[in-house]
Amino acid sequence: MANKSHVFIKRFGIGRIVEHQANALVFTLLVITGLSQRFHEYKASYWIIKTIGGVDTLRLVHRASGIIFALLIIVHVAVGIYGIMKKRWPASMMVNANDFLNAMENMRYYFGISNHPALCDRYDYKQKFEYWGVIAGGFLMISTGLVLWFPVNVARFLPGEVIPAAKAAHSNEALLAFLVIVTWHIYNSIFSPEVFPLDTGIFTGKISRERMVHEHPLELARIENVPVEEITKHHHTHPVDTGSNQGGGA
Amino acid sequence: MREGNRVLPYLMLLMFALLIVPGLGRSAEPGLDEDATACLGCHGERGLTVKFPSGEVLDAFIDGNKFKASAHQSLSCSACHAEFSAKDHPQRAFRSREQYSSKASSVCRQCHAEEQLKKSPVHASLLAKENKAPVCSGCHNPHTVTSVAGGKQFVSEKDHCLRCHQHAMGITLRNGEKVSLKVDAAALEGSVHTKLACFDCHFGFSATRHPKRNFNTPRDFSIAQAEACRRCHFDKYTKTLESIHYSILSHGNLKAPVCTDCHGAHTVVQARADKLKSSKRCGKCHQAIFGTYTKSIHGTALVQENNTDVPICADCHTAHSIQGAHTQDYRDKVPEICGKCHGNSTLMKKYGLNPGVVTSYLQDFHGVTLKFYQRQKDGTAPDSARKAIATCVDCHGIHDITKTTGPTTNIVKARLKNRCQKCHAGATEEFPDAWLSHYEPSLSNAPLVFLINLTYKFFIPFMLIGLILQILLHVWRYAVNR
Numbered sequence: 001m002a003n004k005s006h007v008f009i010k011r012f013g014i015g016r017i018v019e020h021q022a023n024a025l026v027f028t029l030l031v032i033t034g035l036s037q038r039f040h041e042y043k044a045s046y047w048i049i050k051t052i053g054g055v056d057t058l059r060l061v062h063r064a065s066g067i068i069f070a071l072l073i074i075v076h077v078a079v080g081i082y083g084i085m086k087k088r089w090p091a092s093m094m095v096n097a098n099d100f101l102n103a104m105e106n107m108r109y110y111f112g113i114s115n116h117p118a119l120c121d122r123y124d125y126k127q128k129f130e131y132w133g134v135i136a137g138g139f140l141m142i143s144t145g146l147v148l149w150f151p152v153n154v155a156r157f158l159p160g161e162v163i164p165a166a167k168a169a170h171s172n173e174a175l176l177a178f179l180v181i182v183t184w185h186i187y188n189s190i191f192s193p194e195v196f197p198l199d200t201g202i203f204t205g206k207i208s209r210e211r212m213v214h215e216h217p218l219e220l221a222r223i224e225n226v227p228v229e230e231i232t233k234h235h236h237t238h239p240v241d242t243g244s245n246q247g248g249g250a
Numbered sequence: 251m252r253e254g255n256r257v258l259p260y261l262m263l264l265m266f267a268l269l270i271v272p273g274l275g276r277s278a279e280p281g282l283d284e285d286a287t288a289c290l291g292c293h294g295e296r297g298l299t300v301k302f303p304s305g306e307v308l309d310a311f312i313d314g315n316k317f318k319a320s321a322h323q324s325l326s327c328s329a330c331h332a333e334f335s336a337k338d339h340p341q342r343a344f345r346s347r348e349q350y351s352s353k354a355s356s357v358c359r360q361c362h363a364e365e366q367l368k369k370s371p372v373h374a375s376l377l378a379k380e381n382k383a384p385v386c387s388g389c390h391n392p393h394t395v396t397s398v399a400g401g402k403q404f405v406s407e408k409d410h411c412l413r414c415h416q417h418a419m420g421i422t423l424r425n426g427e428k429v430s431l432k433v434d435a436a437a438l439e440g441s442v443h444t445k446l447a448c449f450d451c452h453f454g455f456s457a458t459r460h461p462k463r464n465f466n467t468p469r470d471f472s473i474a475q476a477e478a479c480r481r482c483h484f485d486k487y488t489k490t491l492e493s494i495h496y497s498i499l500s501h502g503n504l505k506a507p508v509c510t511d512c513h514g515a516h517t518v519v520q521a522r523a524d525k526l527k528s529s530k531r532c533g534k535c536h537q538a539i540f541g542t543y544t545k546s547i548h549g550t551a552l553v554q555e556n557n558t559d560v561p562i563c564a565d566c567h568t569a570h571s572i573q574g575a576h577t578q579d580y581r582d583k584v585p586e587i588c589g590k591c592h593g594n595s596t597l598m599k600k601y602g603l604n605p606g607v608v609t610s611y612l613q614d615f616h617g618v619t620l621k622f623y624q625r626q627k628d629g630t631a632p633d634s635a636r637k638a639i640a641t642c643v644d645c646h647g648i649h650d651i652t653k654t655t656g657p658t659t660n661i662v663k664a665r666l667k668n669r670c671q672k673c674h675a676g677a678t679e680e681f682p683d684a685w686l687s688h689y690e691p692s693l694s695n696a697p698l699v700f701l702i703n704l705t706y707k708f709f710i711p712f713m714l715i716g717l718i719l720q721i722l723l724h725v726w727r728y729a730v731n732r
Contacts, residue, residue, distance in 0.1 A: 037618065040618045040621065040622065046622075046625055049622060049626075049630070050626075050628070050630045053630065053631060054622075054626050054630050054631030054635065055619060055622040055623070055626065055631075056631065056635065056636070056637065057631070107723075109727065110723040110724065110726070110727045111723075112727075112730070126720075151674065151681070151684055152674045152675070152676050152677050152678075152681060155677070155678055155680055155681040155683070155684060156678055159680065159683060160680050160681055160682065160683025160684040160685075161683060161684070161686075161696050161698050161699065162684075162698070163684035164684060164685075164686055164691070164696060164699045165696075165698040165699045165702055167615070168691075168699050168702040168703050168706075169702050169706075172702065172703065172706035172710065173706070175706075175710060176706065176709070176710050176713060179710065179713075179714050180713065180714075180717065183714065183717050183718060183721065184717045184720075184721070187721050192724065193725065193728045194728070
């Protein structure tokens with residue numbers, strides 16, 4: 001085990017890394033320029049608007065960021081579909097029944113009923129939840145954003161009420177996305193004791209084998225071509241009944 | 251005869267006693283000489299009159315006490331009434347009171363030299379009238395006249411001025427226009443300034459001073475005189491300095507109103523007391539707008555029902571610091587101005603109106619943008635870079651504000667569509683439906699918006715609490731494992 005603890009496993013190519021950084025940047029810009037409009041009564045909002053040079057400039061930045069965000073999402077989905085269909089990429093981000101079982105299993109683990117966490121594959125259910133949240137939320141934001149950008153064209157085909165409805169959805173969904181990111185994503189990639197002070201995976205494109213053992217044992221077993229039991233042998237577990245300091249040294 | 255001669259000394263003695271004894275008694279009063287005391291023996295009695303052939307009657311009664319207080323107290327009666335003395339009381343024949351006054355007043359000149367009189371501009375201009383000049387006693391009662399140097403002893407300043415100015419009188423200004431100088435005493439009493447003295451406003455004038463002023467036109471006089479108001483109403487005066495009226499005036503248009511044009515001069519009353527009257531004052535110059543206003547929902551209520559809840563000109567434009575209504579600053583204030591009443595739930599309840607109209611506008615895209623534009627006046631972005639933002643008046647009208655219900659609904663709807671199209675080129679008939687017409691979204695009104703908001707209202711906390719619980723469980727499990 002010791003000889004393998006400093007082994008890193010490649011996880012992401014340069015494309016995914018660039019994609020994430022671009023998304024992070026654009027998302028931040030969208031949140032700053034969007035929520036300052038939603039929370040227009042707050043002093044901090046006006047400070048942002050003043051700094052950026054007025055509400056019209058702010059909206060320009062928001063729309064420009066919106067276009068980039070839309071392109072990133074659309075290209076990502078297109079590339080994903082192309083890769084899976086034509087290049088036979090494994091559809092590892094797809095949600096399946098195991099994800100729900102894993103979630104239940106992890107709950108049992110958290111409450112001390114089970115003595116090991118769920119055995120997850122390349123992406124665990126938490127990551128899939130976030131991923132699909134971004135994809136679904138992204139399409140919602142893109143479509144409602146376009147309605148708000150081109151209200152006249154929309155009102156030609158749809159009832160006028162769609163425009164305030166789009167505003168309500170856009171604004172609420174933005175708040176939800178922002179809150180999920182600042183709690184869930186920031187916790188999992190920064191503050192979680194397993195990765196603190198930072199999960200460098202998305203910057204270096206690789207994570208330690210040790211983390212793979214904990215977080216993606218099924219994938220590791222496939223990579224190393226061994227049964228999963230071989231991997232989980234050294235799994236950090238705890239006895240069901242005592243739950244004290246008898247786990248492996250962390 | 252003999253018998254008569256014997257009686258005569260007794261008679262004379264009696265006459266002497268009658269003359270001297272009361273005279274001795276009166277000579278004890280201070281300040282009056284014997285001569286005057288003797289005259290007052292008769293003239294001090296009320297009811298003593300002289301009748302002229304013209305039918306006019308002259309009161310020959312002299313109030314001894316007032317005379318004693320007068321500037322002429324030291325004079326003996328015969329100093330002026332030269333032909334009369336304790337002994338002589340000649341019968342004289344005057345055709346009329348005027349003739350008598352004229353003759354009597356000529357005596358004044360014995361002491362009051364023409365040069366001295368002319369030093370007073372009032373006297374100078376009166377004396378210049380020659381034949382038409384009034385006689386001294388027309389203004390100054392010689393028996394009660396007080397000393398100029400000895401301070402004011404007249405009853406009140408107002409009475410002093412009104413003695414002349416209550417009569418129809420006037421002056422001709424340099425441009426040839428005649429101006430009435432008559433002051434309506436009754437109106438003055440009814441004004442809020444009734445306790446002020448004339449000189450409080452008419453600087454430079456006093457009981458002893460009456461300088462001659464030189465104005466080209468009556469307007470010049472009004473503008474100059476209106477400056478007097480600031481002595482007390484300095485707050486209002488400084489406000490007017492910011493107003494468009496003052497700006498126009500200072501650019502040379504003398505038609506721009508000054509204080510007295512709206513408030514009146516001697517007739518000043520509480521400006522807010524009568525709302526209709528107040529708005530009519532604006533209508534004096536702004537006739538067309540006033541006409542439009544009286545046909546509006548607010549104007550009709552004011553004119554026909556004398557409803558004082560409705561706004562008058564000054565409520566929206568302010569009374570003193572009136573801004574140009576076509577400025578961006580003023581336009582920006584529109585929601586705030588309308589909101590003074592339409593955001594007041596008590597007042598709106600009275601008329602069954604929705605008090606949320608201002609908030610619903612300000613919380614919407616246009617209202618938020620407008621608020622940011624207002625704040626951006628701090629130098630963040632120039633006004634020129636702004637987009638035009640629709641406000642209340644664009645749909646509801648400015649001076650022609652109409653009801654949004656009933657037969658005028660379509661007018662408002664048409665205005666809304668036109669306003670949308672101004673910025674949103676190609677907006678269709680249905681496009682204005684994007685604006686929820688101040689309605690709060692509900693199941694019956696904009697249900698889609700209502701349901702989306704409702705869903706997120708529960709979904710956001712549900713999601714967030716769920717994730718935070720997961721995080722806490724994760725931390726807990728980690729801590730336990732250690």
